Amino acid sequence: MLPAVLTPMLTIARYTVLEALRNRLVWLLLLIVLAAVGISGFLGAVALTESRQVQAALLAAGLRFAAVFLMVVFVVTSMLREANDKGVELLLALALPRAAYLLGKLCGFAALALLPALLFGALCLFFAPWDQCLLWGVSLVCELWIAAAFSLMCVLSFNQPLPALAATFGFYLLARAIGSLQLIAHGPFNSHAASQRLIGAALDVIAAVLPRLDQFTRTDWLVYHGGDAAALAGIAVQTVLCVALLTAVALFDLYRKRF
Amino acid sequence: MAARPLSSVPWPVAAALVVALALQLAWHAGHGGERAAAEPLPR
Numbered sequence: 001m002l003p004a005v006l007t008p009m010l011t012i013a014r015y016t017v018l019e020a021l022r023n024r025l026v027w028l029l030l031l032i033v034l035a036a037v038g039i040s041g042f043l044g045a046v047a048l049t050e051s052r053q054v055q056a057a058l059l060a061a062g063l064r065f066a067a068v069f070l071m072v073v074f075v076v077t078s079m080l081r082e083a084n085d086k087g088v089e090l091l092l093a094l095a096l097p098r099a100a101y102l103l104g105k106l107c108g109f110a111a112l113a114l115l116p117a118l119l120f121g122a123l124c125l126f127f128a129p130w131d132q133c134l135l136w137g138v139s140l141v142c143e144l145w146i147a148a149a150f151s152l153m154c155v156l157s158f159n160q161p162l163p164a165l166a167a168t169f170g171f172y173l174l175a176r177a178i179g180s181l182q183l184i185a186h187g188p189f190n191s192h193a194a195s196q197r198l199i200g201a202a203l204d205v206i207a208a209v210l211p212r213l214d215q216f217t218r219t220d221w222l223v224y225h226g227g228d229a230a231a232l233a234g235i236a237v238q239t240v241l242c243v244a245l246l247t248a249v250a251l252f253d254l255y256r257k258r259f
Numbered sequence: 260m261a262a263r264p265l266s267s268v269p270w271p272v273a274a275a276l277v278v279a280l281a282l283q284l285a286w287h288a289g290h291g292g293e294r295a296a297a298e299p300l301p302r
Contacts, residue, residue: 099272208287209280234290241283248276255268258261 008096009104016108020074025112028070029119036062037123053223056127060219063123064140067116068172071144075109075151076164083159089259098254106152106247113144128222135227139217142239146211147172149246157253174206175213182207211242 036059044055082088091101121137128136150171154164184190185200216235221227 099269208284237286241279241286244275245279245283248272248279251272252268252276255272256262256265258263 005100009100012104013108017111020112032066056222057219060222063120064217068147072147072151072168075148076155079155109148113141117141132221132225132227136221139235142235143216146242149243153246153250175210178207178210179214211238
């Protein structure tokens with residue numbers, strides 16, 4: 001039973017990776033590396049002190065956002081192209097469960113996420129020790145998996161590029177900022193008015209289902225070398241939980257969808 | 260276009276959704292307060 005589902009899943013994953021490579025993703029990644037090195041080098045030279053740290057911080061922040069942006073845009077455009085070409089209908093007409101299709105796509109995107117993480121993580125070796133670069137790279141893979149799972153869920157639900165991209169970047173921004181928002185909401189400088197308590201409670205509810213992306217792929221690991229295995233363990237658990245939840249929601253939606 | 264009925268969702272998918280949500284909430288309940296206590300804002 002399992003190989004009967006695994007074989008089509010792996011085939012779908014393989015063709016997803018192949019599609020990305022034929023879309024010249026590697027060239028785009030190399031272009032991003034060149035641009036990021038150039039811009040961070042320029043700004044590092046302009047900095048009055050700690051120019052190397054400034055360069056590392058700017059490079060890491062730029063590469064992180066570029067990787068997430070590329071991943072999300074690729075997931076959305078690839079899924080929509082397949083839907084518009086009626087490829088989804090063709091695949092679902094075959095004798096394979098809908099779960100095999102979705103999990104196959106997700107495996108393909110997950111494999112694809114290794115490419116920017118490896119490339120960008122290797123680039124960070126110029127600025128930080130190898131263990132911090134490894135931690136940063138593994139964390140970037142986890143972040144990309146979450147972004148890919150969320151954008152896959154959105155594109156299956158919305159079927160339109162603009163709402164899917166807007167929702168995904170909204171989610172990403174919120175997940176990056178939710179820790180700060182919670183600290184502000186529960187800070188000592190707030191009044192204890194009912195409206196403040198309500199806002200704090202609403203933020204707590206939202207935070208309960210969001211991954212803490214502010215703890216992922218931290219630039220200070222590369223600058224101050226403070227990353228450790230405990231941080232990685234927390235990130236791994238959050239990734240597993242979040243990807244499982246997003247995949248389950250996407251599967252639920254896909255099974256209810258009428259083509 | 261109307262969605263297919265809820266019964267079209269296989270039970271393992273529905274069970275996975277409930278379990279994943281429960282685990283997410285449990286993990287957050289275990290770690291959310293810990294972080295807030297570890298990093299208080301300066302007075």
